[in-house]
Amino acid sequence: MKAFVGCKRVIDYAVKPRINPEKTGVVTQNVKMSINPFDEIAVEEALKLKEKGIVKEIVAVMVGPSAGSLQLTNGPLAMGADRGILVEIPEEDANPLLVAKVFQKLIAKENPELVLLGKQAIDNDANQTGQILAGLMQWPQGTCASKVEMAEKQVTVTREIDSGLRTVTMDLPAIVTCDLRLNTPRFATLQNIMKARKKTIEKTTPKDLGVDFAPKLKVLQLDEPSVRKAGIKVATVEDLVGHLKKTGTI
Amino acid sequence: TTGRSMAFANFQRSFQLAKNHKTSSFSRGYATEAKPMRALTDFSDEENELRSLVAKFAKEKIGPKVREMDEKSQLDPEVLSGLFEQGFMGIETPTELDGSGMSFTDAIIVIEELAKVDPAVSVVCDVQNTLVNNILSNWGTKEQREKYSRQLAQNTVGSFCLSEWGSGSDAFALKTKADLQSDGSYILNGSKAWITNSGEAGIFLVMANADVSKGYKGITTFLVPKGTPGLQVGKKEDKLGIRASSTCEVLFNDVRVPKDQIVGPVGSGYKIAIETLNEGRIGIAAQMLGLAGGAFEATLPYIYQRKQFGKPIGTFQGMQFQVAQIAMDIEAAKLMTYNAARLKDAKQPFTKEAAMCKLFASQVAEKVSSLCINMLGGVGFTKDFPAEKFFRDCKIGQIYEGTSNIQMQTIAKLIERENGLDTKTTQHK
Numbered sequence: 001m002k003a004f005v006g007c008k009r010v011i012d013y014a015v016k017p018r019i020n021p022e023k024t025g026v027v028t029q030n031v032k033m034s035i036n037p038f039d040e041i042a043v044e045e046a047l048k049l050k051e052k053g054i055v056k057e058i059v060a061v062m063v064g065p066s067a068g069s070l071q072l073t074n075g076p077l078a079m080g081a082d083r084g085i086l087v088e089i090p091e092e093d094a095n096p097l098l099v100a101k102v103f104q105k106l107i108a109k110e111n112p113e114l115v116l117l118g119k120q121a122i123d124n125d126a127n128q129t130g131q132i133l134a135g136l137m138q139w140p141q142g143t144c145a146s147k148v149e150m151a152e153k154q155v156t157v158t159r160e161i162d163s164g165l166r167t168v169t170m171d172l173p174a175i176v177t178c179d180l181r182l183n184t185p186r187f188a189t190l191q192n193i194m195k196a197r198k199k200t201i202e203k204t205t206p207k208d209l210g211v212d213f214a215p216k217l218k219v220l221q222l223d224e225p226s227v228r229k230a231g232i233k234v235a236t237v238e239d240l241v242g243h244l245k246k247t248g249t250i
Numbered sequence: 251t252t253g254r255s256m257a258f259a260n261f262q263r264s265f266q267l268a269k270n271h272k273t274s275s276f277s278r279g280y281a282t283e284a285k286p287m288r289a290l291t292d293f294s295d296e297e298n299e300l301r302s303l304v305a306k307f308a309k310e311k312i313g314p315k316v317r318e319m320d321e322k323s324q325l326d327p328e329v330l331s332g333l334f335e336q337g338f339m340g341i342e343t344p345t346e347l348d349g350s351g352m353s354f355t356d357a358i359i360v361i362e363e364l365a366k367v368d369p370a371v372s373v374v375c376d377v378q379n380t381l382v383n384n385i386l387s388n389w390g391t392k393e394q395r396e397k398y399s400r401q402l403a404q405n406t407v408g409s410f411c412l413s414e415w416g417s418g419s420d421a422f423a424l425k426t427k428a429d430l431q432s433d434g435s436y437i438l439n440g441s442k443a444w445i446t447n448s449g450e451a452g453i454f455l456v457m458a459n460a461d462v463s464k465g466y467k468g469i470t471t472f473l474v475p476k477g478t479p480g481l482q483v484g485k486k487e488d489k490l491g492i493r494a495s496s497t498c499e500v501l502f503n504d505v506r507v508p509k510d511q512i513v514g515p516v517g518s519g520y521k522i523a524i525e526t527l528n529e530g531r532i533g534i535a536a537q538m539l540g541l542a543g544g545a546f547e548a549t550l551p552y553i554y555q556r557k558q559f560g561k562p563i564g565t566f567q568g569m570q571f572q573v574a575q576i577a578m579d580i581e582a583a584k585l586m587t588y589n590a591a592r593l594k595d596a597k598q599p600f601t602k603e604a605a606m607c608k609l610f611a612s613q614v615a616e617k618v619s620s621l622c623i624n625m626l627g628g629v630g631f632t633k634d635f636p637a638e639k640f641f642r643d644c645k646i647g648q649i650y651e652g653t654s655n656i657q658m659q660t661i662a663k664l665i666e667r668e669n670g671l672d673t674k675t676t677q678h679k
Contacts, residue, residue, distance in 0.1 A: 012302075032302070074299040161661070187307050190337030190350035 001172075002110065003046045003055045006035040006103065006117040007076050009068040013122055023221050024125070033067075035075035037185075038118025042178040043076045044185040045148055046116050050080070054150045055114065060084045061106060063099045065091070069201050077196035078188030084201035089213060096128035097214050098206070102138045103129075105209040112173070114155065119144050119177040125149035130177035143177040206238065268542055290585045290592070293359075300356055304363035305334060308371075316368045319494035320639055323486065325450060326494075329371060330407070338364075339378045340403025342387065347395060349383075349403040354529070355591045358536045362587075365540025366547065369643040370494035372537045374407070374573055377446045380533035382408030385471065385526050389514035398453060398473060406452035411500050418444070421457075422466035422520055426502060428458040434509035436460060438472060438502040439483075442477040442630050443652070449481050449496025452476045456502070457519045469519030473511040480505035491642035528601050529594065530651050531608035535587040538611035538647040542580050542618040547642040549622040549630075556627075569625060576618050583611040602664040609657040612647030619644045 011017055012032040020027050035043075041144045049055040060076035062068050065088065072084045087102050109117065120127035127143075134141035140147075142157025146165070149156045156169045160179050188196070204215035234240050293301070299306050313628035315326045333339050341357040343349020350356075357379045365372035386399050402408050417423040426440025448454070454474045455527055461468030474481055484499030514522050550573065553564035586607035593600040621639040630637040648654040666672040 010442060034302075070295045070299065074296070074303070134672075187311075187336060188303060190300075190341065190352060191345060191348075192337075192350050193296075193303075194345060197296075 001055050001114060002059065002192040003049065003058045003114040003116060004103070004107070004110070005039070005042050005046050005060050005076060005081065006099075006115070007039045007043065007060050007062045007072060008118070008121045008123075009033050009071050009121045010036045010061060010121055012072050013037060017123075018162070019202050019224060023223065024041050024073070024219050025222060027039060033071060035071050036118050036121045036123075036181070038120060038122070038178055040075065040118075040185040041180070042055040042118050042176075043079050043081060044183045045145075045176075045178055046114075047080045047186070048183065049114075049148075052150075057082050059110065059112065059125050061103065063087045063089060063094055063102050063206075065089065066203070069203075072201055074188065074193060076198055077199045077201075078193040079186055080192065081199075082087040083199055084155060085208070086201050086203050088203060088205050094194075094213070095215060095217055096124075096126050097132055097216070098211065099129050100106075100132040100136055100208060101211045102206055102213075103133050105211055107137065114172060115139075115175045117175065117177045119179050127177075130175050134175040137173075137175070139168040139173055141177070142168050142170055143173040143175075144179040146179050146181045148176060148182065181210075290589050297356065297359060300352075301359050301363055304338075305366070307332070308364050311369055312364070312367050316371075316494075316525035316636070316639070317633065318426040319368070319370065321493075323488065323493040325371070325374065325496065330374070330450060330656060332528045333375055334403075334405055337403075338375050339407075340383060340399070341379050343383055343399050343403040347400045347403060349399065354532075354595050355588065358587065358591045361442045361533050361536040362540040362543070364542035368494065369537055369541045369544075369640070370492040370542060371474055373492055373495045373534075374447055374450075376530070376533040376537055377410060378402065378408055380530040381410040382453070382455055384529055385410070385513060385522060388525070389471070389522055390516070391510075393510065394473065394513065396565055402453060407447050407450040408453045408455065409445050409447045409451035409500070410526070411441060411445050411448075411454050411456040414440070415443045416643050419653055421523065421619050422469060424457060424459065424469065426456065426458040426479055427462065428460040428470060428472065428507070430460065431506075434527050436470075436472065436507045436509075436512070438474070438480075438505040438507060440502050442500040442502075444487070444497055445500050446495055446497055446650075448498040449486055449499050451483075454481065454500060455513065456500075458502075459519075460516050464517065466520045467517050469523070470516045471513040471519045471522050472507045473513055474502075474505060474507055478505055478507075490645060491639070492646055523583045528604050529649055531604040531657075532587060532590045532594065532600075534647060534651050535583070535590070535604075535607040535611040538608075538615035538644065539580070539583050541615045541640050541647070542576075542583065542611070545615075545619045545622040545637055546576055546580060548640075549625050552629075553625055563625075572621055572625060574619060579614045579618060583607070583614045586610055602661060602668075605652070605657045605664070608647075608652065609654055609661070611656070612644070612654065615640075615644040 011028065012034040015032055017026045046055055046058045050058055058081040060072055060081040069086055072086060077084055085106060117130045130143055131141060142159060144160045145157045146160045147158035149201050153172050154169055155172060155174050156167060157176055159166045234243060311332050312329055315329055319326050338360050339352040341350035341352050341360060342354060345351040361372050361376045364375055381400055386395055412421055414424050416425060425675040426438060428436040428438050430436055440458060452573050456472045457469055458472055459468045460470040480503040482501040484501050487497040489497060523622055553569060554562045590600050590607045593603055623637045623641055626635060626637055629635050
């Protein structure tokens with residue numbers, strides 16, 4: 001079975017992002033970039049399935065700028081993915097709907113039976129691409145996975161939801177998005193990094209795939225979260241209720 | 251003209267003559283259109299990715315165990331196996347021999363990043379790569395590399411046995427003897443001291459004298475696997491710093507070494523030792539650089555959190571001046587270390603630069619780690635903060651692989667030679 005793993009290039013989790021002077025986005029020049037941590041978890045899960053003999057080929061798919069081939073090579077390919085596909089777009093953070101449409105075209109070309117994605121990207125926290133893709137493909141989805149079990153032509157996903165754990169069993173082909181507690185991604189070894197440099201990354205563009213990537217949303221303004229203001233202390237419950245009524249909260 | 255001014259004129263002339271003979275370091279620096287010169291801090295994307303990987307591995311897999319390893323004076327077996335699994339123990343070894351197939355500069359990056367977390371773990375990796383692996387790759391036969399380089403890259407720690415109780419700086423006064431037998435093998439007798447990695451080593455590269463009548467030109471390099479009858483690892487030193495790195499005596503009692511386990515020609519041991527230690531110096535510089543960086547990284551955030559007199563102490567000008575000094579010293583040590591590494595990778599002479607960067611980086615490590623404890627105040631003096639360990643660890647940098655005094659002497663001699671002032675050149679009149 002062939003598996004796709006979605007890998008997004010994001011600002012490294014340890015970096016403190018700064019808003020650009022135009023207030024339209026975040027500064028990415030000279031900033032350290034990495035593979036989205038949830039996507040690394042997805043790669044690790046695919047590798048585990050390959051080690052069990054269930055998945056035969058892992059294709060790491062990135063929709064991002066061409067410089068992303070560095071992260072693809074040193075991340076998923078060095079961890080053990082077989083090859084990569086880089087769909088080149090000029091800017092960093094693409095709209096989830098457009099990314100899902102690109103994946104839809106690639107799936108039609110490559111026919112993977114399992115698509116693993118990180119549950120969300122740490123830059124936009126959207127948590128949408130997997131779900132939108134499932135809708136476009138009319139495939140079942142198991143999102144926020146903390147456990148993945150494969151059976152003959154089926155995948156069972158234990159999902160972390162607000163009220164606890166929910167288990168779903170789906171027929172393949174299916175979409176799975178991976179959550180934090182699913183696994184601990186392995187470190188790439190130096191030998192595997194050297195091997196990864198020889199693996200192929202097929203490069204294409206949304207245009208080549210027949211996807212109109214013109215943005216449908218325009219970011220008007222981006223601001224830092226407002227500084228938390230000091231609160232006040234009240235002596236009695238009546239005072240508290242009075243204040244809440246005064247501010248129109250209740 | 252008086253005798254004195256004539257002597258000065260003569261001196262100036264021979265100085266110029268000698269200078270013109272050598273390619274001094276200045277001539278390497280000019281840019282041409284065909285060869286744009288890069289900044290010393292211009293690392294490739296792959297080198298930066300390697301650095302991030304090692305930093306992350308060190309922080310997650312080694313960081314939590316540093317204090318315990320130091321207290322127990324014991325390298326954690328999982329940390330050691332982690333170094334092997336990651337390919338950190340055979341960085342330059344070719345992939346055909348199960349190594350990582352990378353460059354010397356890559357090895358320096360790994361050593362530096364490991365040292366930022368634990369200089370003791372860093373030296374384990376440094377000795378393996380810059381001393382043991384290098385000797386085999388530069389001097390070993392094809393068969394020796396096939397067998398031993400592979401093991402060293404995959405699962406076997408190596409030790410470099412040169413020093414003895416009676417010979418440290420005066421290394422070639424070593425007394426361990428190798429007696430030739432009729433079948434070409436040698437019998438080794440003697441004892442080595444201060445041997446790094448010996449507690450974990452499975453392979454020992456031993457310098458012993460095979461022909462005392464030739465003085466230091468009889469010194470030969472022997473490869474002795476652990477378990478060879480007569481080889482015994484003695485007591486572990488109870489050290490001030492880098493405690494997790496084992497430093498033990500190694501005793502040789504009628505140890506038989508077959509002739510195919512001699513590395514390099516008989517009598518070339520002194521040459522092997524000198525050339526290997528030259529390269530090893532850059533590794534130690536990287537360890538000391540990482541140490542200074544680690545101490546600084548642990549201190550800087552704290553001084554901006556700790557408030558006294560209503561402000562973070564890092565905003566006081568006196569502290570700011572100290573921060574600037576530390577950052578500048580680390581930058582200088584970094585440039586010297588990586589320049590030496592690049593020179594080696596470019597197969598250009600690097601002996602002087604290697605001695606300089608080791609000397610300088612070890613001095614910076616002491617200065618920075620000491621100052622960091624001052625800046626942290628009381629908490630810096632406790633084991634709960636990493637600063638005191640960096641301070642204890644720094645001292646060895648000025649001692650092993652050539653003491654600071656030896657480095658200064660080496661540098662001075664090279665300056666003499668560069669300027670035609672050494673006795674060999676001046677005697678030409």
